[in-house]
Amino acid sequence: MDETHDALTRKLQAFKGLGPEDLAMLRELQKPRSLIEAGKEVVYEGQYPHAAYILREGWACAYKRLRDGSRQIIDIQIPGDFLGLRSLLLRASDHSFLTITDVEVARLDRQRMLEVFRRTPRLAVGLMWAASRDEAMVVEHLVSIGRRDAFERTAHFLLELGERLKLVGIGDGSTYPCPISQSILADALGMTAIHINRVLRQLREAKIVVFRDGVVEFQDIKRAADVTGFEMAYLDQGPAT
Amino acid sequence: MDETHDALTRKLQAFKGLGPEDLAMLRELQKPRSLIEAGKEVVYEGQYPHAAYILREGWACAYKRLRDGSRQIIDIQIPGDFLGLRSLLLRASDHSFLTITDVEVARLDRQRMLEVFRRTPRLAVGLMWAASRDEAMVVEHLVSIGRRDAFERTAHFLLELGERLKLVGIGDGSTYPCPISQSILADALGMTAIHINRVLRQLREAKIVVFRDGVVEFQDIKRAADVTGFEMAYLDQGPAT
DNA sequence: CGGAATTTTGACAGGCTTCAAACGCGGTGG
DNA sequence: CCACCGCGTTTGAAGCCTGTCAAAATTCCG
Incomplete structure (x- = not known):
């Protein structure tokens, strides 16, 4: 409505x-x-x-x-x-x-x-x-870069993005359009474009999430949240954690 | 006054x-x-x-x-x-x-x-x-962890701290009391306490800054700012950069 | 169709972590 | 007064994650 x-x-x-x-x-x-x-x-x-x-x-x-x-x-x-x-x-x-x-x-x-x-x-x-x-997200971003490895960090980022987009009516949290290039993703996550590519492949092969052709699609969002320790409380938007 | x-x-x-x-x-x-x-x-x-x-x-x-x-x-x-x-x-x-x-x-x-x-x-x-x-500082912190190596990151952090303390009347920006342990420093900078220790030694041996017995003392603050690319504009407190 | 940008893959190097242990120092209890 | 203990600091060795260098494959776009 x-x-x-x-x-x-x-x-x-x-x-x-x-x-x-x-x-x-x-x-x-x-x-x-x-x-x-x-x-x-x-x-x-x-x-x-x-x-x-x-x-x-x-x-x-x-x-x-x-x-x-x-x-x-x-x-x-x-x-x-x-x-x-x-x-x-x-x-x-x-x-x-x-x-x-x-x-x-x-x-x-x-x-x-x-x-x-x-x-x-x-x-x-x-x-x-x-x-x-927004500030809480920057803080979580800081925590990610400081203490999560590339694999966790990438999955965490994609999960967060999905929830944020869902809130404004884009996608359903597990599948959504995502027009960002790997080099932008790399600079956001504090790594190199080359490494992000390897990590995305690992995530794909682990059957957790596929990011391809401008679309992110989680195959196992539960395991993704579990692997990365994603808690969405800081987003302050959904049903309680 | x-x-x-x-x-x-x-x-x-x-x-x-x-x-x-x-x-x-x-x-x-x-x-x-x-x-x-x-x-x-x-x-x-x-x-x-x-x-x-x-x-x-x-x-x-x-x-x-x-x-x-x-x-x-x-x-x-x-x-x-x-x-x-x-x-x-x-x-x-x-x-x-x-x-x-x-x-x-x-x-x-x-x-x-x-x-x-x-x-x-x-x-x-x-x-x-x-x-x-405060938020601008968190952002700079994020940039540090994401894109500066341990050496630059540590010096940058100590420079920032010096300026912040000076603003509230503690120290002169180049020498100040600092009661934080190496393990806290490590967790702030996204590394291990062991590595922070090695980095502090490098900074000491490079004659840039000495952090010992709860006191930080820059020996060459100009070079420190130069090495780390420290720009204090984001602190919004002093004479313009 | 051709050139540029992006994605992908491989080999290698290096920065940082992990594992282990010694050292120094202040506090505590015998 | 000194042995003992806990905590933080310091140092060493080995290994892994990630960056760097190089280049091919693919897609984008005029």
């Missing part, structure tokens, strides 16, 4: 119901939309103030590049996610963005954000919840 | 000046204080709502434990930092805390937080700035 809702609205509803004014403001926030084509690097440096964006359609990622040219992807953004929310408050933005597919975004500047806090505090809490959840 | 200020106040002043009501509220927030001894594990799980804490004195860390018993430390907290701010909004808290030294904390519940937003919006923005900065 809420097929008419956009991704962000769906996501926020999963947290707490919104009133009519909240929904109106949310529509308003996503009003001036713009399109960016796939593969565009949005370098995001220099001085404050920056704007943030709501990603309405398409996939993107936030990354940091190191001096030696290597790249670490901080997180992957899917419809309903924010881009650069942190930079609304920090004086120096510290990372850049890359559009993975063609995307549609809505600009969100400081001014409008403050307006949300003044006029629709319930929505404001919802947005802060979403930001907290 | 602000020697009379506590760590959090010092930190927030570095962001933006606070008015008299802000300062009063900030004092008020830190009012009911309590002490926790060193080495105490504050397991932080189960259901919402949780409270957050302001760390007034001492050191602590936030960590997650994996099923196999290994531990990943998310971040180290020093005076003026928050503990568990994220859990004010998420329904399931996802990590625990460990006190590294004896600490003094002040409880911060949802109620009082909302009061800050209502009554002293300028202070609220300051607190959100601090939260954003």
